[in-house]
Amino acid sequence: MSTANPMTGAARQGGAEAVLFRFRAPDGTVAGQGLRRVLPLGPANTLAERVARFFAENDGPPLLAGALPFDRAGADHLVQPQRLLSPEDEAAMPPAPTPARGRWQLRPEPPAARFAEAVREALAIMRDEAPDALRKVVLSRTLLAETDTAIDPDALLERLGSDPRVTAFRVPLPDGTDGNAAGPVLVGATPELLIRKRGEAVLSHPLAGSAPRQRDGAADRAAAEALRRSDKDHREHALVREFILDTLAPYCTELSTPDGTAITATATLWHLGTRITGRLRDPATSAAALAAALHPTPAVCGVPRAAAASLIPRLEGYDRGFYAGAVGWCDAAGDGCWYVTIRCAEIRGHRARLFAGAGIVPGSDPVSEVRETAAKFGALLRALAVPPEAMPEEAPEHFNELRMDSAARGADTAPGLSGNAR
Numbered sequence: 001m002s003t004a005n006p007m008t009g010a011a012r013q014g015g016a017e018a019v020l021f022r023f024r025a026p027d028g029t030v031a032g033q034g035l036r037r038v039l040p041l042g043p044a045n046t047l048a049e050r051v052a053r054f055f056a057e058n059d060g061p062p063l064l065a066g067a068l069p070f071d072r073a074g075a076d077h078l079v080q081p082q083r084l085l086s087p088e089d090e091a092a093m094p095p096a097p098t099p100a101r102g103r104w105q106l107r108p109e110p111p112a113a114r115f116a117e118a119v120r121e122a123l124a125i126m127r128d129e130a131p132d133a134l135r136k137v138v139l140s141r142t143l144l145a146e147t148d149t150a151i152d153p154d155a156l157l158e159r160l161g162s163d164p165r166v167t168a169f170r171v172p173l174p175d176g177t178d179g180n181a182a183g184p185v186l187v188g189a190t191p192e193l194l195i196r197k198r199g200e201a202v203l204s205h206p207l208a209g210s211a212p213r214q215r216d217g218a219a220d221r222a223a224a225e226a227l228r229r230s231d232k233d234h235r236e237h238a239l240v241r242e243f244i245l246d247t248l249a250p251y252c253t254e255l256s257t258p259d260g261t262a263i264t265a266t267a268t269l270w271h272l273g274t275r276i277t278g279r280l281r282d283p284a285t286s287a288a289a290l291a292a293a294l295h296p297t298p299a300v301c302g303v304p305r306a307a308a309a310s311l312i313p314r315l316e317g318y319d320r321g322f323y324a325g326a327v328g329w330c331d332a333a334g335d336g337c338w339y340v341t342i343r344c345a346e347i348r349g350h351r352a353r354l355f356a357g358a359g360i361v362p363g364s365d366p367v368s369e370v371r372e373t374a375a376k377f378g379a380l381l382r383a384l385a386v387p388p389e390a391m392p393e394e395a396p397e398h399f400n401e402l403r404m405d406s407a408a409r410g411a412d413t414a415p416g417l418s419g420n421a422r
């Protein structure tokens with residue numbers, strides 16, 4: 001991020017205004033304070049054009065940041081800050097307070113049993129309909145968490161950012177308050193890079209195929225090894241990798257997967273991941289154009305994309321909104337960084353709605369997918385300081401992950417598993 005250098009713009013002094021957005025990535029932080037303008041709203045297929053026009057017509061810090069919804073036809077929400085925060089501004093900010101151990105009420109919506117039923121239905125569709133009508137669909141559920149005090153998004157972000165392998169983020173959500181500090185925000189810790197574009201270089205790091213981390217070191221390594229050998233997870237992953245390679249190919253003169261498909265980790269999950277690097281045919285192709293072309297990938301939607309996108313709302317029974325969309329930023333030079341919007345929560349005052357999904361392919365097991373989505377809530381629940389006794393009663397064992405003490409979690413990369421997964 002640092003080489004894109006949005007921080008060297010003229011207006012970047014810290015001030016009293018609230019933080020508008022922040023991305024704390026392994027390679028640097030991008031953050032802005034105060035709302036200057038909102039990008040005229042529109043769907044994904046007009047994003048690149050709207051962004052280019054915005055920078056041609058407006059002054060101010062040369063950066064827009066925000067979120068695209070899951071639905072490509074839905075309106076995005078990108079904002080220009082009053083000022084960008086430099087690393088020095090960030091360093092001078094007081095640390096966010098540690099969240100108080102409040103009282104919590106958690107309610108899975110839909111309940112886990114209903115989610116498992118949706119997984120069964122998806123498997124039946126894949127089995128019974130014409131071959132290739134649906135090869136993969138990603139199904140999700142939410143967890144509504146309510147507490148007795150207002151949730152501080154910056155404190156949450158700071159705790160989420162303690163996992164160095166994720167990008168912790170906060171972006172404002174549209175609600176008419178135009179970036180008001182008390183307005184709704186989307187906060188998360190995504191491990192998945194949709195696209196980073198710097199000059200002619202592009203990088204994507206799709207993830208798909210997961211296993212919850214285990215408390216015991218040996219069990220944790222065994223979980224990673226089982227993932228490395230899982231045919232089901234490799235099929236789930238390959239559909240994402242091939243979609244991204246196919247989508248980027250027309251834009252690139254070089255495109256490769258230098259490390260192959262490898263095991264990667266967050267504090268709570270093992271994943272199969274593939275780093276994809278490329279060189280653009282036309283360096284003027286913007287990060288916004290590439291993000292809009294890729295989104296939504298089969299890591300959050302499915303294959304074929306249109307069939308999965310129309311099935312998802314029917315099977316899930318709720319509107320994903322900005323979950324499973326893309327969050328990121330783009331600058332006036334066309335560079336930028338976009339992440340897949342997962343491991344996140346919408347924060348509205350005392351309430352957090354957490355989201356978690358899982359890829360379903362033939363061979364998926366509904367109960368394992370319930371467990372996997374519970375583990376995917378884990379990082380957020382831990383960062384919110386939700387005590388174990390507040391875990392949903394429906395399946396407390398699915399939340400064992402939360403009872404893990406980080407010291408007992410074992411090595412992040414199991415010996416021999418950091419290389420190619422196959």
Ligand SMILES: C=C(O[C@H]1C=CC=C(C(=O)O)[C@@H]1O)C(=O)O
Binds near residue numbers: 140207298343376
């Ligand atoms: C849809 C989510 O994860 C995606 C990203 C990585 C692994 C996934 C999986 O193994 O199912 C999902 O495709 C989520 O965390 O909500």
